[in-house]
Amino acid sequence: MSGATAGDGGVWPGVAWSLRRDLRLALRSKAELGVQLLFYAIVVTLFPLGVGADPTLLKALASGILWVAALLASLLSLPRLFAIDFADGTLEQITLSPYPLPALISGKIAAHWLTSGAPLAVLSPLLALEFGLQGPELGVLALGLLLGTPTLSLLGAVGAALTLGLRAGGGALLALLILPLYVPILIFGAGAVEAIRAGVGAGGELSVLGAALLASVVGAPFAAAVAVRIALD
Amino acid sequence: MSTRVINWFKFASPASFFPLAGRIAWWFAVPAALLAVAGLWLGLVVAPPDAQQGNAYRIIFIHVASAWMSMFLYLVMAGWCAMSLIFNARLSAMMAQAVAPTGALFTVIALWTGSFWGRPAWGTYWAWDARMTSELILLFLYLGYLALRQAIDEPRRADRASAVLALVGAINVPIIYFSVRWWNTLHQGATVSLTKAPKMAAVMLTGMLLMALAAWFYAIAVTMIRLRAIILERERHTAWVGAFAGAVR
Numbered sequence: 001m002s003g004a005t006a007g008d009g010g011v012w013p014g015v016a017w018s019l020r021r022d023l024r025l026a027l028r029s030k031a032e033l034g035v036q037l038l039f040y041a042i043v044v045t046l047f048p049l050g051v052g053a054d055p056t057l058l059k060a061l062a063s064g065i066l067w068v069a070a071l072l073a074s075l076l077s078l079p080r081l082f083a084i085d086f087a088d089g090t091l092e093q094i095t096l097s098p099y100p101l102p103a104l105i106s107g108k109i110a111a112h113w114l115t116s117g118a119p120l121a122v123l124s125p126l127l128a129l130e131f132g133l134q135g136p137e138l139g140v141l142a143l144g145l146l147l148g149t150p151t152l153s154l155l156g157a158v159g160a161a162l163t164l165g166l167r168a169g170g171g172a173l174l175a176l177l178i179l180p181l182y183v184p185i186l187i188f189g190a191g192a193v194e195a196i197r198a199g200v201g202a203g204g205e206l207s208v209l210g211a212a213l214l215a216s217v218v219g220a221p222f223a224a225a226v227a228v229r230i231a232l233d
Numbered sequence: 234m235s236t237r238v239i240n241w242f243k244f245a246s247p248a249s250f251f252p253l254a255g256r257i258a259w260w261f262a263v264p265a266a267l268l269a270v271a272g273l274w275l276g277l278v279v280a281p282p283d284a285q286q287g288n289a290y291r292i293i294f295i296h297v298a299s300a301w302m303s304m305f306l307y308l309v310m311a312g313w314c315a316m317s318l319i320f321n322a323r324l325s326a327m328m329a330q331a332v333a334p335t336g337a338l339f340t341v342i343a344l345w346t347g348s349f350w351g352r353p354a355w356g357t358y359w360a361w362d363a364r365m366t367s368e369l370i371l372l373f374l375y376l377g378y379l380a381l382r383q384a385i386d387e388p389r390r391a392d393r394a395s396a397v398l399a400l401v402g403a404i405n406v407p408i409i410y411f412s413v414r415w416w417n418t419l420h421q422g423a424t425v426s427l428t429k430a431p432k433m434a435a436v437m438l439t440g441m442l443l444m445a446l447a448a449w450f451y452a453i454a455v456t457m458i459r460l461r462a463i464i465l466e467r468e469r470h471t472a473w474v475g476a477f478a479g480a481v482r
Binding site: 155158159162163166167173176177179180181183184187188191212219223226227230231233 | 376
């Protein structure tokens with residue numbers, strides 16, 4: 001097992017290179033990005049139709065629904081992270097490049113988040129209006145998603161790399177692997193909105209989300225790099 | 234200075250561990266059966282009914298042991314996974330593979346018996362108690378590990394991919410546990426508090442500990458038996474397995 005390979009290329013040029021490349025590729029298929037946001041909007045909109053339009057009930061459910069839908073949207077977009085590069089052999093070439101693999105993967109994850117998690121967080125206050133959230137609650141929801149969704153992309157990258165090229169139930173298997181690991185993010189993300197709704201500050205929850213983000217920024221790219229190498233063996 | 238060289242890695246080879254695994258299985262299977270008989274006798278015959286819960290409490294003799302084992306075995310599995318990644322050792326990966334189903338089984342038993350006990354004690358089969366919730370998530374982690382193994386055809390890739398997953402899971406288990414506990418205190422208040430349970434009678438405690446030991450020994454024995462099956466399956470192309478199969482036939 002080879003972990004991080006010390007290559008000739010530096011860490012930051014590696015991050016920048018793969019970030020630029022993946023962003024450019026993502027922006028060339030803008031329709032795909034829109035479809036993901038629409039998925040989020042539709043899932044969120046289904047809940048009032050299911051549970052009824054009682055405003056107090058909807059307000060109580062809002063944070064949970066908006067966060068669970070964000071988890072699902074993140075999960076749905078994960079295969080895009082490696083699967084196409086894996087299928088056409090680009091991923092194998094990337095691992096041979098002089099840049100360290102964890103750096104390249106960090107860039108890919110950053111690009112993935114910028115094109116999935118970040119727009120979703122920006123869109124979320126708008127959707128939260130459907131549930132009657134208001135004022136600071138909207139801000140905390142968006143801030144929580146901005147802090148939480150990169151962690152989802154980072155953890156998800158490990159799962160996406162582990163399931164590369166598997167015939168059996170790619171998407172469902174990925175959900176089984178990754179969703180249990182998303183639980184703490186869901187709890188603290190939805191908890192932040194609940195806290196501000198209850199009138200106590202959301203500082204604690206947002207700090208935990210930030211801490212989880214820092215820890216996964218440090219750890220997840222290395223785990224994902226190991227997983228990519230395993231998949232390519 | 235006498236230097237006796239111990240070959241630590243002698244039993245790292247599946248071929249040399251195979252017969253030892255068979256002996257270990259017997260060493261632990263027999264005590265497991267004896268301990269279980271003693272524990273069940275203490276728990277079901279000797280121990281008096283509980284003042285508040287009557288006979289329903291007797292489910293703890295199975296429930297507590299399996300709940301402990303379910304968490305402990307995940308750590309054991311993650312430990313073997315780490316060994317298999319660090320030393321690139323096949324036998325360690327096979328150990329992890331052999332431990333996982335037993336861990337998942339104990340998790341299911343803990344959830345099942347817990348919900349059967351919850352019905353008379355709390356009046357409900359399921360409550361979003363912190364421990365029950367994290368036990369359920371632990372079950373999902375076990376099932377994810379087993380599903381990933383199943384999905385990969387090539388055994389060595391399955392070993393290493395599932396090892397990465399188990400290690401990421403092991404780092405997350407305490408985080409999940411504490412976040413669920415935090416969530417539980419926020420949403421539920423203290424509906425149920427087992428931590429402040431009245432002191433247990435000595436005979437009940439003894440019965441419970443005997444059952445916990447029995448579960449532990451059972452897990453070792455059954456893991457060894459499963460390990461032997463895994464070794465035979467995965468090493469079937471080797472000469473010694475051929476000879477073994479011929480001898481058995």
